[in-house]
Amino acid sequence: MSMNSANDERMMLNNDPDSPSVDDANSGGNVGGNGSLKKGPWTSAEDAILVEYVTKHGEGNWNAVQKHSGLARCGKSCRLRWANHLRPDLRKGAFTQEEERRIIELHAKMGNKWARMAAELPGRTDNEIKNYWNTRIKRRQRAGLPIYPPDICLQASNENQESDDMNAFSSGHDVHHPDFMPMNNFEIPEFKAFQINPQLYPQELLDFSSNSLLNIPASSLLAQGPHSPYPNKRIRGSESLFPGLSTDIGNVIPDGSQYHNDGSVQIAQPFMLSSAYDHNSTSNHGSSSSVLPGSHAVLNGNTSSSEPTWAMKPELPSLQTQTGCWGPPSSPLPSLESVDTLIQTPPIENTQSCNLSPRNSGLLDAVLYESQTIKNSNNSSRQHDLFDTSSEDLHETEWGAYSEPISPLGPSSSSVFSEGTSLDEPKITRGYRVEESTDLFPMQYDDRVETQNEMIYSRPDFLLASNYFVTNDQTRFSGKVDTSATSSTQGYGHDSCSSNAMSSV
DNA sequence: AATCGGTTCAACCGCGGTCCT
DNA sequence: TAGGACCGCGGTTGAACCGAT
Numbered sequence: 001m002s003m004n005s006a007n008d009e010r011m012m013l014n015n016d017p018d019s020p021s022v023d024d025a026n027s028g029g030n031v032g033g034n035g036s037l038k039k040g041p042w043t044s045a046e047d048a049i050l051v052e053y054v055t056k057h058g059e060g061n062w063n064a065v066q067k068h069s070g071l072a073r074c075g076k077s078c079r080l081r082w083a084n085h086l087r088p089d090l091r092k093g094a095f096t097q098e099e100e101r102r103i104i105e106l107h108a109k110m111g112n113k114w115a116r117m118a119a120e121l122p123g124r125t126d127n128e129i130k131n132y133w134n135t136r137i138k139r140r141q142r143a144g145l146p147i148y149p150p151d152i153c154l155q156a157s158n159e160n161q162e163s164d165d166m167n168a169f170s171s172g173h174d175v176h177h178p179d180f181m182p183m184n185n186f187e188i189p190e191f192k193a194f195q196i197n198p199q200l201y202p203q204e205l206l207d208f209s210s211n212s213l214l215n216i217p218a219s220s221l222l223a224q225g226p227h228s229p230y231p232n233k234r235i236r237g238s239e240s241l242f243p244g245l246s247t248d249i250g251n252v253i254p255d256g257s258q259y260h261n262d263g264s265v266q267i268a269q270p271f272m273l274s275s276a277y278d279h280n281s282t283s284n285h286g287s288s289s290s291v292l293p294g295s296h297a298v299l300n301g302n303t304s305s306s307e308p309t310w311a312m313k314p315e316l317p318s319l320q321t322q323t324g325c326w327g328p329p330s331s332p333l334p335s336l337e338s339v340d341t342l343i344q345t346p347p348i349e350n351t352q353s354c355n356l357s358p359r360n361s362g363l364l365d366a367v368l369y370e371s372q373t374i375k376n377s378n379n380s381s382r383q384h385d386l387f388d389t390s391s392e393d394l395h396e397t398e399w400g401a402y403s404e405p406i407s408p409l410g411p412s413s414s415s416v417f418s419e420g421t422s423l424d425e426p427k428i429t430r431g432y433r434v435e436e437s438t439d440l441f442p443m444q445y446d447d448r449v450e451t452q453n454e455m456i457y458s459r460p461d462f463l464l465a466s467n468y469f470v471t472n473d474q475t476r477f478s479g480k481v482d483t484s485a486t487s488s489t490q491g492y493g494h495d496s497c498s499s500n501a502m503s504s505v
Numbered sequence: 506a507a508t509c510g511g512t513t514c515a516a517c518c519g520c521g522g523t524c525c526t
Numbered sequence: 527t528a529g530g531a532c533c534g535c536g537g538t539t540g541a542a543c544c545g546a547t
Contacts, residue, residue: 039517041541063532079533080516115535126535131514139512 038072042081046071050078051086084125091123095132103129104137108152 038046053069059082062075071078084090095103099121106117112133114126121129141147 041515060533075532076518076534077516083534084515112536114537127515130536135513 036072037066037074037077039077042073042085046073047081047086050081054082054086080127084127089123090125095124099124100132100136103132104148105152107133107137108148 042050049069049071050065050073053065053071057064057068059079062079065071065075065078066073073081102121103117106113106120110116112130114130114133117129118124118126137147
């Protein structure tokens with residue numbers, strides 16, 4: 001989209017050969033038939049032509065617009081322009097409070113069904129609503145403000161309850177709208193003192209895990225199954241937070257898992273303030289050990305089943321589909337060409353933590369996979385060094401490293417994200433930093449808390465934990481990775497490879 | 506004034522569904 | 527009934543804008 005208005009009219013009238021490829025413009029079957037079709041911003045002249053055409057012939061048959069009016073636009077583009085901007089019944093301007101509330105209500109009920117929502121809001125377009133949601137609403141979320149008022153949550157929850165009961169194993173979007181799923185509340189009971197029962201696993205597995213389980217991203221231990229709030233959905237690109245990054249981090253950063261001498265492994269509760277990185281908080285959260293840091297539950301004493309679940313999810317890159325990382329049990333390996341290949345990542349979809357049934361133990365899968373991965377690693381020794389560090393030391397060490405205020409990635413940062421490094425580059429994640437922490441995690445929005453946030457978000461356990469909430473919504477991860485080599489992870493998550501890889505093998 | 510980074514929003518893309526032949 | 531054309535939807539992208547530095 002590099003055309004300016006000056007060129008637009010000329011191109012429109014002349015079918016400028018320099019205009020973008022026809023292929024692109026014609027995607028979706030809208031073949032113009034006579035060469036180049038223009039893309040990019042519409043000019044008023046084009047608008048006039050389109051309006052005139054529609055006035056004469058009515059809506060529909062959009063491909064005919066190009067044929068009959070000479071407008072060098074594909075039908076699709078015409079329809080969009082008409083629907084979003086030229087329709088006479090359009091209501092321009094900011095959303096009113098009433099409209100905003102309606103949007104929230106509708107979203108609570110429908111999820112990302114923008115068109116359906118638009119149908120309920122006369123004069124508003126799906127695109128408008130979508131953009132609105134993705135900006136203002138999520139800004140609210142980032143600010144730690146509830147998106148869904150409790151009554152709306154309750155209402156939607158009740159409305160969904162019936163179908164929920166009817167479809168215990170179904171995960172249709174409307175029914176399991178992520179924002180109302182238990183997972184999206186701040187409490188994640190599954191991670192309360194999660195322990196591997198030594199009796200459930202072979203000793204060698206446990207022995208192994210005591211050496212390397214830290215290397216397993218906690219995300220891979222997350223539940224995924226019939227109760228997963230993330231229904232299977234066609235995986236598309238850019239559906240993971242930090243496409244690959246989080247898992248990479250998870251592979252390298254000690255996630256706060258606790259080793260026990262008896263061979264059991266206590267998986268850290270990554271969102272807990274009582275994580276090992278925060279010694280002070282440990283004693284303060286006896287009753288809220290499963291409460292996420294920064295959650296309202298923590299700060300406000302509001303456990304809020306009606307809490308807007310957005311509030312606990314870090315800002316995500318375009319993850320509209322719920323599958324994100326937790327898609328079907330097919331177990332993708334990270335794409336080798338993606339930036340996130342640096343570290344072998346256990347197949348996330350394949351791993352489950354909460355449903356530790358013998359039949360379907362995600363943890364087991366994760367461990368086995370990790371075992372295989374490590375075996376294949378040529379440089380396992382270096383990795384081992386990392387994990388030989390006692391967890392306490394490691395926490396301190398790592399935390400210190402993460403506390404580096406500036407350019408924590410240091411010399412290895414580029415190698416992390418631009419080269420296909422692997423397990424053998426533990427230091428690469430050091431200094432992985434998230435800025436704009438308030439974008440990532442909701443807290444009471446004041447300066448003091450913001451400072452807290454900065455600390456929390458830059459902590460490896462948070463970074464790792466962020467992987468848990470790779471969910472459906474097309475959100476933009478506004479917090480950015482402090483690295484010049486992560487352009488693909490900044491903003492909207494261009495790295496479709498990684499997300500595809502994670503979900504498609 | 507220049508630069509940078511974040512936000513907004515118009516437009517594009519790909520896919521699935523429906524209609525038509 | 528199959529296959530192609532068309533339409534609509536949801537997600538994604540990138541340029542413009544804006545505020546901070």
